[in-house]
Amino acid sequence: MRTRNALLAAAIAAASLTACAAPDETPKAAQAAVQAGTPKINDGPDQNRIVPAKVDAIAALVPEKIRSTGRLTIGVGAAGAGFPPLAFTATDNKTLIGSEPDIAVAIAGVLGLEPDLENTSWENLFIGLDSGKYDVGASNITVTELRKQTYDFVTYRKDELAFEAKKGVDWTVTGPKDVAGKKIAVGSGTNQEKILVEWSKQDVADGLPAVDIKYYQTNQATYLALGSGQIDAYLGPNPTSAYHVAVAGETQIIGTYSGAGAGLQGKIALTTKKDNGLVQAYKAALDELQKSGDYTKILQRWNLTSEAVDAAEVNPPGLPIDGK
Structure with a gap:
């Protein structure tokens, strides 16, 4: 079983690579x-996550192909040590916890879908989004102009x-x-x-x-x-x-x-395959979480309220392709 200090060391090493943030x-x-x-911070397997009740009007925005399955498959690129407090395994070495899973699970609740959290590698996360294996990626993904060519985004945290x-x-x-x-x-x-x-x-x-x-x-x-x-x-x-x-x-x-520069606030976003019809449902679900206060409660659990956004945005300006 990993110790808390080991998790912390792994978190710093992983985050320093800036693989998730651009x-x-x-x-x-x-x-x-x-x-x-x-x-x-509770790093045990019993998380008592916030799971809001289904909101019918928002759930109706989910394409029938997904709605009929009754599940929302969530890809989280946190294989290995993960990156606390965003996404990592609990003290039981198997339960995926952190702010990213919490946000995704709460959104699934609003949409009336059963969350299916899948812990994968960073590379395989995007392969899964491309193939449709994952309905959404919740993994500290920064909005960039290059990524916007392939994916749709709904922002939920500052970078x-x-x-x-x-x-x-x-x-x-x-x-x-x-x-x-x-x-x-x-x-x-x-x-x-x-x-x-x-x-x-x-x-x-x-x-x-x-x-x-x-x-x-x-x-x-x-x-x-x-x-x-x-x-x-x-x-x-x-x-x-x-x-x-x-x-x-x-x-x-x-x-x-x-992290995006003097003229642009970097944004972390839920990520889904471009034009698959899910982005507006995610936006409405995030709006509901902010309205109910559950969004703030989730960030508070992980000491991340300083990264809260005032409102979720669909495909906002991202980090430029040329880095300028």
């Missing part, structure tokens, strides 16, 4: 996000990165000037490193000290350095930091910003 993200102005009242610092610090990150002269850890070769290097150059151009960028071989070493005061903060994917904040209770998020 890889060519650039920073936008950060938004301070100091968290309080952090929830205790965010975060600065994580020792609990109790009194500074926040809202832009490059806030990290000038600070010791900030980041994973080598990641998009986060690219962002931090760009911010450091901006600081120097503005007559401020460069960022003192630090690298560590393991996630454990990074957090030991953070706890001992050897570094001021760690820059990584927001969901990973949110999970660490909730599980370890020793750190806090002091700033978040979009």
